[in-house]
Amino acid sequence: MTPYQTLQQQTAEQRQWLLDTPVIRRALAGDIDRATYQAFLTQAYHHVKYTVPLMMACGAHLPERLEWLRGALVEYIxxxxxHQAWILDDIRALGGDAEAVAAGRPAPAxxxxxxxxxxVIEHGNPIGxxxxxxxxxxxxxxxxxxxAEKMRDGAGLPADAFRYLESHGALDIGHLAFFEEQINRIESAQDLQAVIDTANMVYRLYGAMFRTLGQAADDAHTSEVLADALV
Known part of the structure; x- marks a missing residue:
């Protein structure tokens, strides 16, 4: 079994828990309203904006024996x-307040x-x-x-509000193949375990994030109603 296959096998349970999230199933059926989609984009902004800083931190903390992986990070960066700017553009296309999202705080998860x-990067094993x-x-x-296709067609959301999702579906296919190549170069069992442990925890936290979207959408709707009432 390759390192990548081991990673897939040992994260399968947590991955399925994420994919079983009700809001994801609804999205794949096109049953998502504007408020819930905007709530997703809001949370996406608050983790995507840290993608490159986390990559840079990882590269800075990798040991010399993993120099080849530092080179892979350069390509990723x-x-x-x-990409967080694309998310803000999508929020604007939905009629949302992108500046308020950028200035806000993410959900706990x-x-x-x-x-x-x-x-993990700074105090554990950075390869995690x-x-x-x-x-x-x-x-x-x-x-x-x-x-993206189901929500645009089924929920009648603006066609120009899906740049982030549509680009990442296609873009990440290539990324995932590149990622598999890098994982299969891992020789240390401890390094591979660090990736597995981090993936399992992130599946749980990412799933928890999706499970908060309904409440976030309800809160946003309530705020809009109150704002309209005060006008």
Whole structure:
């Protein structure tokens, strides 16, 4: 069994727990309203904006024996830089307040996900960062493009509000193949275990984030109603 196959096998349970999240199933059926989609984009902004900083931190902490992996990070950084701006554009296309989102604070699960991965990089084994890559790239490949198409057609959302999702569905297919190549170069059992452990934790936190979207959408709707009432 290759290192990548081992990673897939040992994260299968947590990955399925994420994919079984009700809001993901609804998205794949096109049954998502504007408020819930905007709530997703809001949380996406608050973790995507840390993707490149986390990559840079990982590269800085990798030991010399993993120099080849530092080179892979350079490629990742070039392709991931600035994607949070796409999310803000999608929020604007929905009629949302992108500036308020950027100035706001993420949901606890989103904040904890970023903090956990940062802690792994700085105080654990920095290669564990690639567990987060496993979760985010793999989930995007599995659902992003399909969910975007279903939501746009089924929920009648603006066609120009899906740049982030649509680009990542196609883009991450190539990323995932590259990611598999890098994982299969891992020789240390301890390094591979660090990736597995981080992936399993991020699957749980990312799943928890999705499970908060319904409440976030309800809160946003309530705020809009109150704002309209005060006008």
């Amino acid at each position: 070039e392709e991931e830089y600035g 989103t904040e904890l996900m970023v903090s956990y991965v940062r802690d 960062f690639f567990g987060m890559v496993q979760v985010l790239e793999g989930t995007s490949t599995a659902i992003a493009t399909q969910a």
